[in-house]
């Protein structure tokens with residue numbers, strides 16, 4: 379099974395690693411190049427002071443993103459190895475796994491297994507987003523978005539330095555349609571590369587930020603994506619409890635580092651539900 383899992387995930391993981399690695403390398407090169415140039419684009423003989431703060435910030439963001447990605451993939455939210463003791467209210471039956479499954483659990487046909495509190499299957503990382511790894515997914519998006527914004531700003535600065543002699547319209551055109559500017563011979567290949575990487579980082583940043591905001595909203599509302607589509611808010615216990623359910627007891631610290639322990643209060647099998655407003659405000663546990 380492990381071999382099959384690797385075969386299934388190999389392509390997206392390798393492609394992501396190569397792309398991410400190339401991007402990181404490029405940003406590091408830019409960071410070190412920039413210290414040799416002043417604001418006017420002229421090279422200093424001795425260079426500027428070593429950019430320790432920028433380097434440390436970038437390493438912090440990248441380290442956080444990579445460790446969160448690793449934990450997201452390895453902290454499997456599947457029902458494999460989980461004792462599912464009998465069926466009850468809200469339980470369903472999975473014909474693929476041939477077993478009863480608890481509320482909010484759903485089968486993933488990409489992973490070929492049922493996933494606790496399943497949200498969706500992340501194709502890029504080849505893993506399902508569920509009960510055990512939600513925290514790492516959110517933190518990966520946060521630190522990934524910040525690192526991409528960092529890379530975007532660094533590359534944009536180089537583009538500005540290279541385009542100092544040009545009009546602002548040409549610079550904007552270069553950033554919006556770099557391929558076209560290269561094809562019609564308006565920019566050098568080096569300038570095109572910096573503009574292209576700026577765009578890639580910007581698109582990645584917008585992608586990560588959009589996903590982060592959407593899932594942050596779902597977390598605050600105590601919903602999965604499927605429940606959001608269906609308008610199901612029975613698991614909404616208030617934003618404080620919702621955050622604890624997903625990010626653990628130390629939800630306010632998990633953003634700093636994936637190494638900070640934050641045990642989840644539940645088991646991924648039973649969930650507290652809230653009755654509709656028209657009914658008395660009593661909480662019951664959904665078995």
Ligand SMILES: [Zn+2]
Pocket residue numbers: 472473474475476484485486491492
């Ligand atoms: Zn199943």
Ligand SMILES: [Zn+2]
Pocket residue numbers: 486487488489490498499500505506507
């Ligand atoms: Zn899956």
